Amino acid sequence: MTDAAPEAGAVDAFEDEAEDDYTPSRLLVVATFAFALIGLGLSIYMTYEHYTGNKTLACSKSGWLNCSLVTTSKYSRVLGIPVAVLGLVQYVAMSALCSPWAWRARARAVHIARFALSIVGMVSVLWLMTVELVILGAICEYCTGVHVVTFVLFVLIVQSVPRMLGWARR
Secondary structure, eight states, X not given: OOOOOOOTTHHXXXXXXXXXXXXXXXXXXXXXXXXXHHHHHHHHHHHHXXXXXXXXXXXXEETTEEHHHHHHSGGGEETTEEHHHHHHHHHHHHHHHTSHHHHTOOOHHHHHHHHHHHHHHHHHHHHHHHIXXXXXXXXXXXXXXXXXXXXXXXXXXXXXXXXXXXXXXX
């Protein structure tokens, strides 16, 4: 057995083959779109609550389940931008990128953007959970809902997009 160098273009051919081999299932496409729309709905609600002063916030306002504390703390803004608005922007983009039409896109940039945005979302969730649990000692039920949706989308996207792009080898 010899360790011969691969022929020129062999790696490119494998990557092209990997792209053609993997097509996400209909269930995955529908699930990611549904979760993105749920995240969008939660983000719309949290943005509305932010700008109306949490007047109709439908959750606990005392104890460790304390949406009011979480959504009005100094950590509820990043560079002066409300976290709720950042979540809304994230989920407008994710809803578009997880739509059935975007999953069928031939442009690699669409799939790379979906992958990158899911990573950005998950990093943001990890920071926000740290703030809630460690710094504030309180959680918000709606924020937690967004965190769960972001995690599920992250898992689904990380399991599929690299295979679509030929980044995952068998």
